Amino acid sequence: MSDKKIDYEEITKLVSFLEEKHLTHFELEVEGFKIKISRAQSAPPSPMKIASQEVSSVEGAANSAIPSGPVVIEEENHLHFITSPMVGTFYRASDPNSPPFVEIGEEVKKSQTLCIIEAMKLMNEIESDVDGIISEIYVENGKPVEYGQRLFAIQLLVV
Amino acid sequence: MFSKILIANRGEIALRVIRAAKELGLKTVAVYSESDRNSLHTMLADEKVCIGPAKASDSYLNIPNILSAAELTKADAIHPGYGFLAENPRFAEICESSGITFVGPQAAMIKLMGNKSLARQEMKRARVPIISGSDKVIEDLSEAKKIAKKMGFPVILKAAAGGGGKGMRIVRTSAQLEEQFNLAQNEARSAFSDPSLYIEKYLASARHIEIQVVADKHGNVLALGERECSIQRKHQKVIEETPSPFVDERLRKKMTKAAEDAARYIGYQSLGTFEFLVDEKKRFYFMEANTRVQVEHPITEMIYNVDLVKEQIRIAAGEKLSFSRDLEMRGHSLECRINAEDPETFSPSPGTIDFILLPGGQGVRVDSAAYQGWKIPPDYDSLIAKIAVLAPSRPEAIRKMQTALEMTTIVGIKSNLPLHLTILSDSDFTAGRYNTQFMERYQTKNNNHK
Numbered sequence: 001m002s003d004k005k006i007d008y009e010e011i012t013k014l015v016s017f018l019e020e021k022h023l024t025h026f027e028l029e030v031e032g033f034k035i036k037i038s039r040a041q042s043a044p045p046s047p048m049k050i051a052s053q054e055v056s057s058v059e060g061a062a063n064s065a066i067p068s069g070p071v072v073i074e075e076e077n078h079l080h081f082i083t084s085p086m087v088g089t090f091y092r093a094s095d096p097n098s099p100p101f102v103e104i105g106e107e108v109k110k111s112q113t114l115c116i117i118e119a120m121k122l123m124n125e126i127e128s129d130v131d132g133i134i135s136e137i138y139v140e141n142g143k144p145v146e147y148g149q150r151l152f153a154i155q156l157l158v159v
Numbered sequence: 160m161f162s163k164i165l166i167a168n169r170g171e172i173a174l175r176v177i178r179a180a181k182e183l184g185l186k187t188v189a190v191y192s193e194s195d196r197n198s199l200h201t202m203l204a205d206e207k208v209c210i211g212p213a214k215a216s217d218s219y220l221n222i223p224n225i226l227s228a229a230e231l232t233k234a235d236a237i238h239p240g241y242g243f244l245a246e247n248p249r250f251a252e253i254c255e256s257s258g259i260t261f262v263g264p265q266a267a268m269i270k271l272m273g274n275k276s277l278a279r280q281e282m283k284r285a286r287v288p289i290i291s292g293s294d295k296v297i298e299d300l301s302e303a304k305k306i307a308k309k310m311g312f313p314v315i316l317k318a319a320a321g322g323g324g325k326g327m328r329i330v331r332t333s334a335q336l337e338e339q340f341n342l343a344q345n346e347a348r349s350a351f352s353d354p355s356l357y358i359e360k361y362l363a364s365a366r367h368i369e370i371q372v373v374a375d376k377h378g379n380v381l382a383l384g385e386r387e388c389s390i391q392r393k394h395q396k397v398i399e400e401t402p403s404p405f406v407d408e409r410l411r412k413k414m415t416k417a418a419e420d421a422a423r424y425i426g427y428q429s430l431g432t433f434e435f436l437v438d439e440k441k442r443f444y445f446m447e448a449n450t451r452v453q454v455e456h457p458i459t460e461m462i463y464n465v466d467l468v469k470e471q472i473r474i475a476a477g478e479k480l481s482f483s484r485d486l487e488m489r490g491h492s493l494e495c496r497i498n499a500e501d502p503e504t505f506s507p508s509p510g511t512i513d514f515i516l517l518p519g520g521q522g523v524r525v526d527s528a529a530y531q532g533w534k535i536p537p538d539y540d541s542l543i544a545k546i547a548v549l550a551p552s553r554p555e556a557i558r559k560m561q562t563a564l565e566m567t568t569i570v571g572i573k574s575n576l577p578l579h580l581t582i583l584s585d586s587d588f589t590a591g592r593y594n595t596q597f598m599e600r601y602q603t604k605n606n607n608h609k
Contacts, residue, residue, distance in 0.1 A: 086223065086224055086227065087208055087209075087210055087223075087224040087225075087227040087228045087231065088227050088231075089231065119223055119224070119227045120223045120226060120227060144231040144232075146208045146209040146210070146228070147193070147208075147209045147210050147211045147212075147218070147224060148193055148209050148211075148212075149209070
């Protein structure tokens with residue numbers, strides 16, 4: 001690399017390398033030529049400063065499903081975010097002994113239940129509003145969530 | 160005492176409650192909407208929870224989200240501030256049934272005072288003077304005509320469930336009655352989903368004077384003088400002062416006694432305000448009671464040297480009234496409400512505050528959630544700062560306020576600072592000669608400009 005200067009193609013390669021390795025920041029210095037690449041992190045908004053909540057047993061039948069809150073679509077990565085439509089406690093399964101509704105890498109269909117948010121002693125099912133693959137789960141089971149907080153990232157299926 | 164208090168409000172009043180709570184050694188939880196992410200109350204509380212989008216009905220009025228936030232943060236009390244859920248009896252009820260103390264009166268008190276027609280009847284039973292009017296809700300136009308004819312015009316139609324000037328119509332002649340009756344009914348229906356109206360005699364040249372009351376859960380009731388609130392525009396107060404230049408010691412004694420009697424009669428247990436109309440002959444009539452902390456409470460705090468919000472929290476925790484009966488008014492206090500609005504057209508002026516310099520110094524108090532670089536959301540009220548002063552006499556207080564306002568600088572948005580300076584130098588204002596019609600001279604002037 002030392003005998004050639006960094007060109008456009010080289011930079012494109014670096015960018016795809018960053019994406020592939022899920023890196024957010026990269027710096028390279030070659031013979032006085034310095035390049036710095038960083039990309040926005042798709043991390044959840046800063047968590048609430050709340051003492052961790054004990055996981056209370058999930059009681060009562062699940063109530064009517066609630067569409068998720070405002071969604072943000074990042075066109076480039078085909079990522080779709082499911083955000084919390086309410087303040088409550090996040091549960092990945094219908095009861096402590098059941099398996100989680102979804103796991104990372106799992107394919108989900110529109111209207112499929114992704115999680116439950118308990119609010120006011122009511123169990124609210126949160127459904128997916130798209131078809132895709134779960135690429136990220138931002139919240140741990142039993143943790144409190146606030147309005148608009150990111151819960152899942154779904155990789156949209158490219159047609 | 161509580162250990163953690165959630166403040167179900169925003170803006171300057173959220174900061175006011177956070178200060179009181181911190182001084183009492185309590186932890187604080189702020190709730191906020193998405194458009195208030197960068198608002199000061201979210202930065203000054205110990206914890207914060209986003210409760211919804213910008214629209215108030217989905218955030219600051221969202222009872223399930225606010226209660227969930229209280230539960231998740233383990234707050235044991237909720238302070239509602241003013242506006243939003245402060246006078247919602249259902250919210251007070253739900254708080255209590257969830258084991259969270261509502262910092263305010265009992266839900267039944269909010270319900271009673273929320274219905275202006277029922278409140279009138281109850282005050283009549285408590286022997287508090289009320290303006291002549293219909294004893295009950297009026298059913299139809301013919302009944303309205305009958306009552307209005309008996310009382311004589313002008314009359315005022317009011318929504319039973321009303322407040323904030325909605326569903327309120329002044330009728331000057333019997334020919335106007337039909338049209339105004341229908342308009343008021345429609346307004347009441349859309350604003351409060353209750354079209355019930357009642358009629359009162361309209362006092363054109365009256366003053367709006369209110370009495371601050373503090374009552375605990377042990378039967379102690381104390382009135383803390385009056386606040387003169389006649390400088391108002393469309394039922395929105397602009398400048399308040401205490402003592403009122405119109406109220407003498409004799410009238411003050413009568414009015415504070417009436418307010419204490421009323422609070423005792425209904426069994427009121429919190430901070431509250433009884434609003435009266437006072438005519439030229441110093442006769443006073445009950446108008447309504449506000450079951451919450453008032454925007455203008457600082458002027459009472461200044462002349463009595465007390466903290467009403469801390470007292471309100473202590474009372475909610477079951478403590479006995481800490482104020483002594485010997486409390487005395489000292490000096491004169493004024494408050495100006497600085498709004499983000501055009502001083503001539505009165506239209507709101509949201510936007511970013513590029514630079515702000517608020518006044519200070521001895522006897523000057525500023526309650527504000529504004530800061531340089533803050534983008535005022537267009538979704539809520541336009542109040543950006545309350546500036547209050549305390550001085551030994553009324554002329555000195557006015558001079559101090561003028562000095563404070565002249566040193567106030569707000570760049571980036573329009574504010575009503577110039578309007579305040581105009582009022583403060585108005586010869587009728589400085590002479591203390593004014594009533595609720597005072598602001599009309601400025602509106603007329605502005606209408607001529609168009």
